[in-house]
Amino acid sequence: MSQAGVFIGPSGVEYRDRKRHLWIVSLFVPGTVFLGPLMVMATGEPWMLWLPLAFYYLAIPLLDMLIGEDQSNPPEEVVPQLEADPFYRRMTYALVPILLSAYLFGMWFVGTHSLPLHGIIAMVLLTGTICGAAGINLGHELGHKKTRTERWLAKLVLAPLGYGHFPIEHNKGHHRDVATPEDPASSRLGESIWKFALREIPGT
Incomplete structure (x- = not known):
């Protein structure tokens, strides 16, 4: 550097x-x-x-829409x-x-x-x-x-x-079971945010 x-x-x-x-x-x-x-x-x-x-709920979403997606990523x-x-x-x-x-x-x-x-x-x-x-x-x-x-x-x-408890559950649970039925922190295909939250929060 x-x-x-x-x-x-x-x-x-x-x-x-x-x-x-x-x-x-x-x-x-x-x-x-x-x-x-x-x-x-x-x-x-x-x-x-x-x-x-x-x-937070009005101005920031509006700015986000106006500024657009940041396409830059470090190599x-x-x-x-x-x-x-x-x-x-x-x-x-x-x-x-x-x-x-x-x-x-x-x-x-x-x-x-x-x-x-x-x-x-x-x-x-x-x-x-x-x-x-x-x-x-x-x-x-x-x-x-x-x-x-x-x-x-x-x-x-x-x-x-x-x-x-999140760091323990996330690192030892979610990272192990990600995208499997055993992982409550992985959303299902077509699942709404509300249904996901009601399953994810108690499960983690």
């Missing part, structure tokens, strides 16, 4: 991670759990808790260098305390502020969306790593979601 974000494979092929610094944005995603409550504390308007949810021969680059690992490490802080802050806010029912529902959905989606993805990736520290961090970030 000659400079940050530039990787040269054994055959001389060069790959430049043009999105390298955009990975830092991932550290701000859990911040939306703080954003809604801070707006409520500043204005006294509980409906503002719905704004971050509108961003296989530079993947070991990408995996060895500490920049990406530091991103995953830094996200763990941020996610846990967001989770605890969400509980504190609901427990210490008089919110209408719709405000409580918004906080449950917001905290669940962020800590669930980001937490499960992060825990999944850390659970695939070989070091004891990373596997411990995977369990730590998944425990508040009731998924602390």
Whole structure:
């Protein structure tokens, strides 16, 4: 690697991670759990808790549709260098305390502020969306790593979601039984997301 974000494979092929610094944005995603409550504390308007949810469920899908699919992938021969680059690992490490802080802050806010029912529902959905989606993805990736520290961090970030067992089940169950009838985490041909979820969640 000659400079940050530039990787040269054994055959001389060069790959430049043009999105390298955009990975830092991932550290701000859990911040939306703080954003809604801070707006409520500043204005006294509980409906503002719905704004971050509108961003995730309306604005992001719209941006995804407008930007389109990213077709760029690194060549296989530079993947070991990408995996060895500490920049990406530091991103995953830094996200763990941020996610846990967001989770605890969400509980504190609901427990210490008089919110209408719709405000409580918004906080449950917001905290669940962020800590669930980001937490499960992060825990999944850390659970695939070989070091004891990373596997411990995977369990730590998944425990508040009731998924602390996931790294064990996923690595020793799903990876062994994938695409077989014995694997509840493999969807069936033509199966809806709802039917899959009702079978997958209890099964894992």
